[in-house]
Amino acid sequence: MKQIDRLAALGLFDSRVPRYTSYPTAPVFSPDVGLSSQRRQLAALDPKVPVSVYIHIPFCERLCWFCACRTQGTQSLSPVESYIGTLEAELALLADTLPKGLRMGRLHWGGGTPTILPPALIHRLARAVKDVFPQTPDWEFSVEIDPTLVDRDKIAALAAEGMNRASIGIQDFDPLVQEAIGRQQPYEATLACVEDLRAAGITSLNADLVYGLPHQTPARMADTLDKVLSLKPDRIALFGYAHVPWVAKRQKLIDETVLPDDQARFALAGQSATAFAEAGFQAIGIDHFALPDDGLAKAARSGHLRRNFQGYTEDICPALIGIGASSISRFPGGYVQNAAATPAYIKHIEDGHLAGARGHEMTEEDQMRARAIEMIMCDFTLDRSALNLQFGALTAGLDADLEQVAARFGDLVRLTDTKLEITKAGRPMTRIIASLFDAHMPADAKFSRAS
Numbered sequence: 193m194k195q196i197d198r199l200a201a202l203g204l205f206d207s208r209v210p211r212y213t214s215y216p217t218a219p220v221f222s223p224d225v226g227l228s229s230q231r232r233q234l235a236a237l238d239p240k241v242p243v244s245v246y247i248h249i250p251f252c253e254r255l256c257w258f259c260a261c262r263t264q265g266t267q268s269l270s271p272v273e274s275y276i277g278t279l280e281a282e283l284a285l286l287a288d289t290l291p292k293g294l295r296m297g298r299l300h301w302g303g304g305t306p307t308i309l310p311p312a313l314i315h316r317l318a319r320a321v322k323d324v325f326p327q328t329p330d331w332e333f334s335v336e337i338d339p340t341l342v343d344r345d346k347i348a349a350l351a352a353e354g355m356n357r358a359s360i361g362i363q364d365f366d367p368l369v370q371e372a373i374g375r376q377q378p379y380e381a382t383l384a385c386v387e388d389l390r391a392a393g394i395t396s397l398n399a400d401l402v403y404g405l406p407h408q409t410p411a412r413m414a415d416t417l418d419k420v421l422s423l424k425p426d427r428i429a430l431f432g433y434a435h436v437p438w439v440a441k442r443q444k445l446i447d448e449t450v451l452p453d454d455q456a457r458f459a460l461a462g463q464s465a466t467a468f469a470e471a472g473f474q475a476i477g478i479d480h481f482a483l484p485d486d487g488l489a490k491a492a493r494s495g496h497l498r499r500n501f502q503g504y505t506e507d508i509c510p511a512l513i514g515i516g517a518s519s520i521s522r523f524p525g526g527y528v529q530n531a532a533a534t535p536a537y538i539k540h541i542e543d544g545h546l547a548g549a550r551g552h553e554m555t556e557e558d559q560m561r562a563r564a565i566e567m568i569m570c571d572f573t574l575d576r577s578a579l580n581l582q583f584g585a586l587t588a589g590l591d592a593d594l595e596q597v598a599a600r601f602g603d604l605v606r607l608t609d610t611k612l613e614i615t616k617a618g619r620p621m622t623r624i625i626a627s628l629f630d631a632h633m634p635a636d637a638k639f640s641r642a643s
C-alpha cells in the first residue's frame with residue numbers, strides 16, 4: 193500500500209482533532225471555573241517567577257475571508273481607542289490582585305491586528321502594561337503584524353517600546369489565491385515592511401503561510417515559497433487551512449469547489465517542507481520551521497520546546513496572563529478564559545471586576561496528560577522516564593493508551609519500556625496520536641482536520 197493510502201486508512205484525512213495549543217482544549221472549559229478561580233490563581237502566583245503576558249487586540253481593518261481568528265472589522269479608530277481604555281482598566285484590576293514584585297519575562301500582542309493601533313495608542317498600551325508588569329532584564333516583546341496595516345511610525349513606536357520579535361501574516365503571494373481568500377497583499381508592500389522591521393532591530397522575524405487555500409497548485413506554491421524565502425525570515429509557520437465555516441461565518445465567502453483536495457493538500461505541505469529544508473530551515477514540531485541559530489530551533493534541539501496558545505515557543509515562564517477579550521490565562525493550576533465576545537468582556541471590566549468567564553482547574557492527572565501531549569506535539573516522543581520522574585505512579589494511567597497507539601499505528605511508532613516515538617513516516621499522524629491521550633475529548637466539538 194502506498195504511504196499516503198496507509199495514512200488515509202488510519203484516518204489522516206477524516207479525523208477532526210485539536211491542535212493542542214492547550215490541554216485540556218478550550219471547548220472543554222467550564223463556566224463553573226471563572227472569576228473566583230482567576231482571582232485566586234492570580235494572587236497565588238510566585239512573585240519570584242517571571243510571567244508571560246498576552247494582550248489580545250480583536251480588531252482588523254480588513255476581514256480576510258479565510259481567517260478563523262476571533263476578530264471584528266472596523267474602519268474607525270474610536271472602538272479601538274475605547275478598547276485600549278478597557279485594557280487599562282483590566283490592568284488596574286490585575287494590579288490590585290497580583291502579588292507585589294511580579295515581573296514580566298515576555299510580552300506578546302496578538303489579534304486580530306495589533307498594528308491597527310496608531311503610535312499614540314501603542315505607547316499608551318505599552319506604558320499601561322509596563323506599569324503593572326515591570327520587565328526582567330532579558331525581557332522579550334513580540335507583535336503580530338499585518339504588513340498592509342503598518343508603517344514606519346508604528347514600527348518605530350513598537351521598537352521604542354522594546355519590540356524585538358515580529359510575526360507577519362503572508363498566507364500566499366499568488367494574486368488569484370489572494371483574491372479567493374479576500375486578502376490583497378502585494379509582495380512589494382511585504383518586502384518594505386520586512387525591511388522596516390529589520391532596520392528597527394527585529395532579531396527574530398516569523399512569517400505565517402497557509403496551505404490548502406483555494407486555487408493553490410504546486411506551481412503557484414513554488415512561486416510563493418521563493419518569494420517568502422527571499423524575505424529571509426528566521427521562522428516560518430505553515431498552517432493547514434482550517435475550513436470551519438460553522439465557527440468562522442466569513443469563510444462562507446470561500447468557494448469550496450476550488451479548494452485543493454486531500455491528496456493535493458498533503459502534497460503542498462510536503463513541497464513546502466522540502467523547500468524550507470533545502471533553504472536550511474530546521475523543522476519544528478508539526479507546522480513550524482526555523483533557522484538553526486534561531487531560539488526556537490535551539491529550544492527544539494535541547495528539548496526545551498514548549499507549546500502555548502501562539503503555537504510553538506521557547507518561552508518557559510510557567511504562567512501566562514491573558515488580557516483582553518477572549519484571552520486565556522494559563523496558571524500552574526489551570527486555565528481561565530476572559531469573556532470571548534468583546535461587548536461581554538467590556539461589560540465585565542466596566543462592572544469593576546476581572547473578565548474570567550470559563551476555565552478548567554487541573555487535576556494531577558490532567559497535568560500529567562498535558563505534559564505527555566506537549567511532548568508528543570513538540571518532540572514526537574512521549575518520554576515515559578521523564579514523566580515518571582515528575583508524576584510517579586500516575587503515569588501507569590497511560591499504559592492502555594500506549595498499547596492502543598502501538599496496535600493501531602504499527603511501525604509508524606516505536607514503543608519501548610521508556611518511550612513512545614513517532615517515526616518520520618508517522619509524523620503526519622501526530623495530532624491524531626496526541627488525541628488518544630486526551631481524557632477530555634469532547635464528543636460534540638467540531639475541530640479542524642488533522643491534515
Ligand SMILES: C[S@@+](CC[C@H](N)C(=O)[O-])C[C@H]1O[C@@H](n2cnc3c(N)ncnc32)[C@H](O)[C@@H]1O
Binds near residue numbers: 433
Ligand atoms: C491573527 S492572524 C495574523 C496577524 C495579522 N492580522 C495578519 O493578518 O497579518 C494569525 C494567523 O493565523 C493563521 N490563520 C488564520 N485563519 C486561519 C485558518 N482558517 N486556517 C489556518 N490558519 C489560519 C494565519 O496564518 C494568520 O496569519
Ligand code: SF4
Binds near residue numbers: 252261338
Ligand atoms: S488574517 Fe489578520 S487581518 Fe485578516 S482577518 Fe485574520 S486577523 Fe484580521
